[in-house]
Amino acid sequence: MTEEGLKPRKDLLDIESLDLEEIEFLLKTAGPFKELFSRSVKKVPALRGKTVLTLFYEPSTRTRTSFEIAANRLSADVTNFGVSTSSVVKGESILDTVDTLQAMRTDYIVIRHGDSGIPGLVAKHTRASVLNAGDGYHAHPTQALLDAFTLREVYPESAGKRVLIVGDILHSRVARSTSIILNKLGVEVSVLGPGSLVPPARHTFMHAFTNWGDALDWQPHVVYLLRVQLERQQEQFFPSLSEYHGVYGLTNRRVEILRQKGIYLMHPGPVNRGVEIADDAMKYERSLINQQVENGIAVRMAALYWLRPGTDERGGDS
Amino acid sequence: MNQPELTQECVLDEAGISGKIRELASSILEACRDDPPAAFIGIYTRGVTLAQRIQEALKEPWPDMQLGTLDISLYRDDLDNLGSTPVLRHTDIPFDIEGARIILFDEVIFTGRTIRAALHELIDFGRPSRIELAVLVDRGNRELPIQPDYVALTLDTTMREYVKVRFQENDDKEGVFLLRDSSK
Structure with a gap:
């Protein structure tokens, strides 16, 4: 340039x-x-x-x-x-x-x-x-660019920040493109999801977590929820949507933890309320979801x- | 492609530029005494510097002069033909231009196409009562019917010559230079 x-x-x-x-x-x-x-x-x-x-x-x-x-x-x-x-x-x-x-x-x-x-x-x-x-x-390169741009708005010095991507990593082009761009910008990326939906460690992921406790101990700056792709769920990767919500979803209780730790929230949209994210979590003040759209x-x-x-x-x- | 052989002549040195800026400032003051402009708007990159310097020179009579900046890249008529996509700078007009008298600044006027783009962009912000143009150098060779209102220096040039204004703030040196392609 x-x-x-x-x-x-x-x-x-x-x-x-x-x-x-x-x-x-x-x-x-x-x-x-x-x-x-x-x-x-x-x-x-x-x-x-x-x-x-x-x-x-x-x-x-x-x-x-x-x-x-x-x-x-x-x-x-x-x-x-x-x-x-x-x-x-x-x-x-x-x-x-x-x-x-x-x-x-x-x-x-x-x-x-x-x-x-x-x-x-x-x-x-x-x-x-x-x-x-x-x-x-x-x-999904433009999604990756908008995610990186949104992260830079809250963290202008993005290098060294930590992003936790949560959900169906295996079937997600968003997870793929976004983790690649974040890596190129020096952002650390880890993933959290059901074992059946998280591929074996890739060079773009630091850690593959299977529970929220371990994932939050890693101290992410941003939690990036993926949409559960209901239309791609013909194969049974997890038992039920309500079970998914309880184990991997952003429940009200987990939003409270995010709030205490000052962690930002991102999601590529459209959200499945009650699946990957609780209804009330949509009002979380550190949610960047609308900013991502803009x-x-x-x-x-x-x-x-x-x-x-x-x-x-x-x-x-x- | 070989770099053309350029010879360079200094037309104005640092002291020369200061003198010309003072003259430009007083002619603006003279012409606007009864109806002062609401704002100066500089065209990136060196038009912004010129606007700042005139603002500084006129801060006694007009202590509250507002300053805006304009990046005209998205309004250029030659985007298709450029070798590279221009970097965008922040167009910043933090005041209402509706009904206002505006003076636009650029360091050099040449074909007039930059000013055409700037007028188009400015009008997207509102309808000023009047827009005038101030330049440090008018080097002629217009391709559009656009003329400046305030000119510090007129240079008679050919299409084979280049005029470069260099400001300390942008270039770490100061001067107006006439570059000539001696290979043609």
């Missing part, structure tokens, strides 16, 4: 491939974007005349809306390619869809897919910049602003 700027990339597919300079640039750039939100005109003309297309093969109102607001505030034209109503259900292959989008002169494609690696595949076949909005168990728009604006369609050597046929 020079005083003037940073060379853009074509795509944002995961956190691994970003170097520290690029991560710092995106976090730094998100700040001025967030300041826009308190102005009466919340819009800037940076992407005027550009087309952003959202392509969601998995339902996600929140992430899609966040990207749409981000693109709108940059003055881009945003269209949702309605996957369930389009010919995708008629068996059109993803690459045929991408050809169609290419013919529509789309500049940015925001894609979510249930299979890992699909955004990368799409990126190789289009000039458009591709932003991964979540693929399988692989990555910051999500700012980091997505930063990502759209930084990426440049057709510019990258990894961009395939450009």
Whole structure:
């Protein structure tokens, strides 16, 4: 990064491939974007005349809306390619869809897919910049960026801080991308969850805890609850939701411990009240959950602003 | 790409800049005596420094002059063609510009495109009664119909020349330099 700027990339597919300079640039750039939100005109003309297309093969109102607001505030034209109503259900292959989008002169494609690696595949076949909005168990880079940005708001010197991620680590692309970015920023990460949902220690995790007592003894600065993905719970990873709540959830009693220790709370949303988090815990004064939502728009604006369609050597046929 | 061969000529030294800043301050004071501006707004990076220096020079007649900063990156018309994505600085206008007389500052006016972007951005904050422009150097070669109201130094330049203003606060040195590409 020079005083003037940073060379853009074509795509944002995961956190691994970003170097520290690029991560710092995106976090730094998100700040001025967030300041826009308190102005009466919340819009800037940076992407005027550009087309952003959202392509969601998995339902996600929140992430899609966040990207749409981000693109709108940059003055881009945003269209949702309605996957369930389009010919995708008629068996059109993803690459045929991408050809169609290419013919529509789309500049940015925001894609979510249930299979890992699909955004990368799409990126190789289009000039458009591709932003991964979540693929399988692989990555969710803008979530990771917003988590890091939110952590920096409460701890500007984030290095050396401790984050405890709680829940279904095994099936969570959020846990994966967020722990990678936190590691790159020098934040220590440990996990807590049922043995069946916590993978054997990864290099990104310091400890894998199986109970709250041990986890809190580690003295985390932030507890990051993952959503229990009810839709992925066909296999029985734990006996029941109420048992999950009692053993791994943030109960009222545990909120009280967080309050005494001054520990911040994060969650990627949407929350399952009464499962990973007690109703009353939603009112916890050190909850950063709403801040995460707001910051999500700012980091997505930063990502759209930084990426440049057709510019990258990894961009395939450009 | 080879670095072009540049020759450098110092047009104004430190003392020269101080003198020009005093002249600029008095011409602003003279023109605004009956209707003082509500705020000075500097365009990043060195327009901010220029605005601060004029504010300092005029702190006797106008002790409460407000100061704002403007980063025009998101309003540029050439974002697509830049080799790198610009770092954003904090646009900070902590006062209401609605109905206010505003003086905008930049260190050099050249094509006029920066000022076009700044006007666009400023108007997104409200509708000032009047916006004027003060610059340290007008180097000509305008590409848009935009002219400054207050100019400290006019330089007759060609498109092959570069004007660099250097301020102690930003660059650890002070001066106005004319750089010429001697290879062309």
